[in-house]
Amino acid sequence: MALTPEQQAEIEAARAEPRPTLRAVAPGMEAQLHIAHPILDHGLIRVVDYMGDDGAICQAARVSYGRGTKAVSDDRGLIRYLMRHWHSTPFEMCEVKFHVKLPIFVARQWIRHRTANVNEYSARYSVLDREFYIPAPEQLAAQSRTNNQGRGQLLEGAEAQRVLDILREDATRAYDHYEDMLTPDPEAGKQGLARELARMNLPANVYTQWYWKVDLHNLFHFLRLRADHHAQYEIRIYAEKMAEIVKDWVPLAYEAFADYRLGAASLSAQARAVLKRRLAGETVTEETSGMSKGEWREFVEEWG
Structure with missing residues (x-):
């Protein structure tokens, strides 16, 4: 992880x-x-500012019918x-601002969450640093045979080394050309x-x-998707650190989120019907479930 001297001075002064x-x-x-948490090989995440706490959520919820109760x-x-009942507005009373350093391909996934305010480092005005994300060997995997957007078996030995060498050499060559084109x-x-x-x-890493x-x-919606074990590792590792931070910030809200969103499973109408049939003692198969092959596979993975 690399902070600029200016960023480090800002953090030290603020704390x-x-x-x-x-x-x-x-x-x-x-x-x-202001604590900078290292992520991946050169990334980081830190809280710059925040507003509200668990009490702010309750205050917003109670405003329509008076003071209400105040016990924890x-x-x-x-x-x-x-x-539990998807009343989202009170949670919107809390806000947080993060400083995030991340590979460009992760940023392009992240920016799909369009309900945030973003200000990105501008490569029109400044020169990007010579820093690339190179995966750890244990993160190199082949394409999944069952999931078009997932990973399968790990690459090993000479094949893994060949891929790492290509990633490193291509990134270095591209940055060398970037510097050369910039230099009068x-x-x-x-x-x-x-x-x-x-x-x-420049490459996407x-x-x-x-x-x-x-x-x-x-933020909870972001974490529900990106801290899930199905999410791509390189964005999930950021989401997992953010989840730890949120747990410190609003412990009561995070507990509810972990129970009703992060650790929960949703059911389609078909899946609900299949569970009811099973509970009634019926043996339900893929052929009699009314589900597609993919839906049945996901159902069995979750419910057995």
Whole structure:
């Protein structure tokens, strides 16, 4: 992980000068503020700012019918009720802003979550660093035979080394050409290509950075998809660290999210009917289930 000297100085200054405030604070999140957590080989994630806590969720939910109860046990019950019944608006009262450093191909997956505010490092104005994501050997796998967007058997030995060498050599060569195109050399008659054009030659494993601000409801949606074991490893590892941070920030809300979203399983109408038939003692097969082959495979993986 590499922070620029300016970023490190900013972090040290922010953590060295705590300020009194009248707003609600979450002790767990206060401990997380500005800490840069290393991700992958050169990536990081850190909390820049946040707003709200578990109490803010309950406050928003109760505003329509007065003060209500204030005991922690009542707050927990209310939050679980809200999560269980998909009442999302109270969770939108909490927000968090992350600084994330990530490979460009991960950023292109991430940006599909369009319910956040994003400001990315601009390669039109600045030169990207010579940093590429090279997978660890245990993350190199062949294409899955059953999942068109998943991984199968691990590559080993000479084949794994050959792939790593190609990834490293291609990234290095592309960056060398990027630097060469950017660099003016009057004696050689080179003006130097504009940064906004030179960047198009860079591979998708080059690192970029952004600030990503999102409310808790939409962050939970991101985590439900990206912290799931089916998600691609390179984005899942970011989501798993974010989940740890959220657990420190809003422990009651995270507990409800883990129970009703992250650790839960949804049922289609057909799957529900099959379960009812099974509970009634009927033996249901793929042929009698009414499901497609893929649906039946996923059903059996979840329910046996």
